[in-house]
Amino acid sequence: MTIPRLEIRNIKRHFDGRAVVDDVSLKVMPGQVTCLLGPSGCGKSTTLRIIAGVDMQDSGEIYVDGKLICDTIFRVPPEARSIGLMFQDFALFPHLTVSENVAFGLTGPKKARHARVNELLERVGLTHFADSHPHQLSGGEQQRVALVRALAPRPSIMLMDEPFSGLDDRLRDDIRDETLAVLKDEGTAVLLVTHEPGEAMRMADEIALMRDGQIVQQGAPYNVYNAPKDREAAAFFSDVNVITGIVEGALTDTPFGQFLAPGVPDNTKVDIIFRPQHIKIDFDRGGRGPEPTPSDGVAAKATVERARFMGRESLVEFKMDFDGTLLKATVPSVFLPQVGTPLWLTVRRDRCFVFKH
Numbered sequence: 001m002t003i004p005r006l007e008i009r010n011i012k013r014h015f016d017g018r019a020v021v022d023d024v025s026l027k028v029m030p031g032q033v034t035c036l037l038g039p040s041g042c043g044k045s046t047t048l049r050i051i052a053g054v055d056m057q058d059s060g061e062i063y064v065d066g067k068l069i070c071d072t073i074f075r076v077p078p079e080a081r082s083i084g085l086m087f088q089d090f091a092l093f094p095h096l097t098v099s100e101n102v103a104f105g106l107t108g109p110k111k112a113r114h115a116r117v118n119e120l121l122e123r124v125g126l127t128h129f130a131d132s133h134p135h136q137l138s139g140g141e142q143q144r145v146a147l148v149r150a151l152a153p154r155p156s157i158m159l160m161d162e163p164f165s166g167l168d169d170r171l172r173d174d175i176r177d178e179t180l181a182v183l184k185d186e187g188t189a190v191l192l193v194t195h196e197p198g199e200a201m202r203m204a205d206e207i208a209l210m211r212d213g214q215i216v217q218q219g220a221p222y223n224v225y226n227a228p229k230d231r232e233a234a235a236f237f238s239d240v241n242v243i244t245g246i247v248e249g250a251l252t253d254t255p256f257g258q259f260l261a262p263g264v265p266d267n268t269k270v271d272i273i274f275r276p277q278h279i280k281i282d283f284d285r286g287g288r289g290p291e292p293t294p295s296d297g298v299a300a301k302a303t304v305e306r307a308r309f310m311g312r313e314s315l316v317e318f319k320m321d322f323d324g325t326l327l328k329a330t331v332p333s334v335f336l337p338q339v340g341t342p343l344w345l346t347v348r349r350d351r352c353f354v355f356k357h
């Protein structure tokens with residue numbers, strides 16, 4: 001088995017008696033990008049600061065390549081951890097040129113340092129800015145300099161805290177993709193903190209979803225998105241629709257047909273959760289609606305409440321005939337039915353999640 005490049009075990013950190021990081025364990029494999037994803041204040045940055053060595057855990061251990069680098073007694077100092085850091089306010093040194101910034105953390109013979117700086121500037125297309133000063137560069141260019149400055153000493157691990165949040169939207173996706181390509185070229189293990197699910201989905205090999213100081217779910221983006229652990233985990237990634245039902249014999253009846261609720265006791269209230277893109281819309285057919293199908297179950301009648309064009313897709317809001325529940329459906333491209341139009345909805349049953357209420 002490959003040894004993780006970075007492993008933290010049972011890290012805890014309290015501030016004013018409150019567990020801000022509450023027993024967090026995590027592994028990052030060589031060449032892998034793991035995103036620590038969660039809402040503001042859930043303890044992501046504190047976890048990162050502890051790994052970087054700028055904050056200290058109350059208990060727990062940190063290992064690099066299987067070797068202990070920090071517990072509560074033994075502590076390798078931050079500068080000896082072979083960890084690169086990149087934070088939102090990545091402050092380049094204003095009085096140094098771009099190449100001097102990149103060369104800053106390098107040691108060894110001058111020729112080798114020079115070659116490394118040139119190689120990295122070429123890699124991110126900034127060779128022509130080598131002798132410029134940071135203020136002469138755009139935000140995106142400065143961000144790329146910060147990236148290669150952090151990577152110059154070939155850290156085996158990179159810790160990144162919301163590194164793209166200072167960039168404007170149009171730039172961000174390109175910079176993310178380029179950053180990812182450079183990190184993969186270098187084979188660095190990356191732990192990236194973000195509160196944006198889209199960023200995590202785009203960058204991560206593995207997502208660790210964090211809430212209230214704990215990792216609640218961890219896995220490949222596809223799995224975390226398509227098999228959320230609970231309602232909150234589902235709702236962190238997109239809008240969700242919720243209908244409720246009562247369990248009887250491990251099944252719950254809904255206007256969309258029956259759903260399995262394995263292991264849930266009788267008379268328990270459950271939520272059936274599904275994303276707006278997993279609703280299918282069909283015509284009224286004189287009030288009959290479509291026939292049931294094995295994959296989509298039964299159709300339920302609804303009336304259009306509102307329809308908006310969002311660019312890539314249209315968002316249609318429905319009021320369900322059965323109990324007035326409001327559901328949201330997204331449809332690729334343009335679909336703008338009149339308010340009040342009766343339509344029939346089915347849901348992708350394999351994309352529905354049943355959780356206890």
Ligand SMILES: Nc1ncnc2c1ncn2[C@@H]1O[C@H](COP(=O)(O)OP(=O)(O)OP(=O)(O)O)[C@@H](O)[C@H]1O
Nearest residue numbers: 015016020038039040041042043044045046047195
């Ligand atoms: N030095 C400190 N002293 C007291 N409380 C702190 C300290 N550092 C962090 N906290 C608190 O710990 C909690 C978690 O902070 P942290 O910065 O780790 O969260 P986060 O998930 O990274 O959120 P954000 O994305 O907003 O930075 C917050 O409530 C914060 O106020």
